[in-house]
Amino acid sequence: MVGASHDVRDYTNPIPYKALPKIINKHWFNFTESQETNYSSQLSDASSKYKQLLYWLSALGYGTLESFRKACDKLNIEEPLRVLRRLKLLGHIELSLDGKRWSIAPTTTVQISSNSNLQEFILCGQQSLELLNKLQQYASVNFINQPFGDAPPCVHIQVDNLNNISTLHNNISNNLSITNAGEVSKQLASILPNINIWKNNLVKLPSIVTSCYGWQKFDGCNFVDCDLPTESGMYQMYSQDTSVHTPLRTLFYDKESSCWVSGDWYGLRFLALQQIQEPCIFIYNSKTKHLVVPVSQRFPEIYERALVLASGILPTYKDSYLLYTNIEPDLVNLLSSKLNLTCSGESTYA
Numbered sequence: 118m119v120g121a122s123h124d125v126r127d128y129t130n131p132i133p134y135k136a137l138p139k140i141i142n143k144h145w146f147n148f149t150e151s152q153e154t155n156y157s158s159q160l161s162d163a164s165s166k167y168k169q170l171l172y173w174l175s176a177l178g179y180g181t182l183e184s185f186r187k188a189c190d191k192l193n194i195e196e197p198l199r200v201l202r203r204l205k206l207l208g209h210i211e212l213s214l215d216g217k218r219w220s221i222a223p224t225t226t227v228q229i230s231s232n233s234n235l236q237e238f239i240l241c242g243q244q245s246l247e248l249l250n251k252l253q254q255y256a257s258v259n260f261i262n263q264p265f266g267d268a269p270p271c272v273h274i275q276v277d278n279l280n281n282i283s284t285l286h287n288n289i290s291n292n293l294s295i296t297n298a299g300e301v302s303k304q305l306a307s308i309l310p311n312i313n314i315w316k317n318n319l320v321k322l323p324s325i326v327t328s329c330y331g332w333q334k335f336d337g338c339n340f341v342d343c344d345l346p347t348e349s350g351m352y353q354m355y356s357q358d359t360s361v362h363t364p365l366r367t368l369f370y371d372k373e374s375s376c377w378v379s380g381d382w383y384g385l386r387f388l389a390l391q392q393i394q395e396p397c398i399f400i401y402n403s404k405t406k407h408l409v410v411p412v413s414q415r416f417p418e419i420y421e422r423a424l425v426l427a428s429g430i431l432p433t434y435k436d437s438y439l440l441y442t443n444i445e446p447d448l449v450n451l452l453s454s455k456l457n458l459t460c461s462g463e464s465t466y467a
Contacts (some may be wrong), residue, residue, distance in 0.1 A: 163266030166192045167200070171209060171269040175243040179220040182212075202381075202418065203268040206425040208241035208301070224248065224295045226274060226282065227426055229302070230406075230445050233275075236282060238297075239429030240272035248293050255285045264433045271429035302427040306451040309420060316388055319378035322368065330365070331355035335389045338413075346370045351389035384417030391457060398459050401449050408444040412437050420452060 173188055174180075189197040201219070204210040208227065212219055222242035231237040240252070249272065252258050257275040276282050282297055289295045298304075310318070333340040335351035346352050349372040353364035368377050369385045380388075390397055400409040408424065412434065415421065425431060428443035453460065 161262060161266075164262045164268070164270050166194060167263075167267065167269045170194060170200075171204070171244055172246070174204075174210065174219070174221050175245055177221075178243075179218060182217050182219065185219055200268070203263075203431060205418065206422050206431065207268060207271075207429065208422070208426055209244075209269065224293070225298045226286070226295065227298050227302075227429070228300045229426075229428055229443060230300075235275045235277055238274040238276075238282065239426075240274060241298075241301075241426075241429075244269075244272070245293075248289070248295075251289055251293065252285070255288050256281070261430065263431050268431055273429065302423045302425075303445070303448055303451070305419075305426065306423040306448055306455075309423070309452075309455055311455050312388070312391070312417075312457060315384075315417065315419075316369075316371070316378070316380075319369070319380045322377040322379055325354075325368075325377050329357070331357055333364075335386065337390060337393050337395050348372055349392050351385045351392075381418040383415045383421075384419075387414065387417050387456075390414060396459055397457065399449075399453065401444070401446075401460060403446055406442065406444050408441040408449060410439045410441070412439055415439065416452075416456065420456060423448065423452060 170188060170192055174185075177184075185201060186197045189195075189200060194200055201210070201212075205212070208225070209222055210219055211222055224243045225241045226238040227241050229237050229239055235257075249258065252272075252274065259273045259275075261271040261273055263270060274285075276285060286295055286297060309315070327345045332343050332346055332355065333353045334343040334346065334348075335353075340353050343352075349370055351367065351369050354366045354368060355361065355364055366379070367382060367385060368379055369388050370377055378385075387397070395414075397414050398411065401407070402409075410416065410432075416424070424441045424444060427441070427445070427448060430442055432439035432441050434440075452458070
């Protein structure tokens with residue numbers, strides 16, 4: 118389930134940046150069950166095209182980034198790079214080391230924590246109608262739409278004990294290949310490095326002649342014009358042709374090692390915030406198992422994947438914050454220690 122997720126060279130195509138408001142430390146953690154909107158009925162049409170996309174990718178197995186874009190275009194799906202990121206967070210797809218080719222992940226059941234006596238799982242990777250029909254013969258299967266319907270629905274599976282998941286796999290694998298990966302969210306969080314080690318392992322770009330480009334530096338909220346980069350931080354590189362307004366690349370400069378590094382956009386921003394000593398905060402409610410993170414401090418992709426695989430549901434946006442569900446305290450402890458996070462707000466660990 119980790120696979121090529123540690124690769125960072127697939128983010129050479131920049132995602133347009135939208136400036137976000139500065140975080141104001143106030144009494145803003147008040148997510149309640151009544152505030153969570155049930156999108157299932159109104160989003161079924163919106164999510165159906167993403168389900169078709171996943172079936173298409175599953176049938177094809179692998180392809181180029183251009184073929185992925187064309188598939189999105191055929192289904193009238195906008196912003197394919199963002200869609201690609203969501204599919205990676207959900208454990209459905211991986212990219213090659215150079216970021217130019219995609220491949221569908223193997224069909225896998227991933228265990229998630231449950232408040233009932235039933236064992237609960239989500240389905241990741243390669244999917245088909247045949248597989249889903251087969252699953253429904255042997256287990257309780259529910260389809261949960263993603264927030265805003267902008268990704269394939271979560272396939273949620275319930276069985277009454279662990280032996281039954283083995284039986285389910287045996288029945289399915291007569292014709293179809295399926296494996297059980299266990300509780301991937303905690304496994305992934307356990308093996309992920311500290312954010313500083315992660316930074317040191319990013320791809321280094323040694324041959325950038327800074328005087329050949331125009332530069333803007335991220336100041337914690339916006340990108341602002343600057344002279345040649347000399348301080349550590351997140352920068353956007355521009356052509357010296359002033360008629361070109363789109364950044365060529367977004368990179369992080371590490372003054373200590375005198376190296377430029379490339380990584381996922383949110384990961385580089387996260388590093389930049391820590392570089393300028395912007396407090397990176399989160400709020401956790403142990404009763405509801407909700408984790409809230411400011412949108413402006415979204416985690417690097419591989420760390421966020423650990424949160425998403427705890428439920429199979431992408432985060433819900435509310436105001437300027439992201440809400441993750443079914444997050445156990447030990448997962449919060451693991452990620453907060455590795456990302457140098459500070460717990461804030463009225464809610465604390467169990």
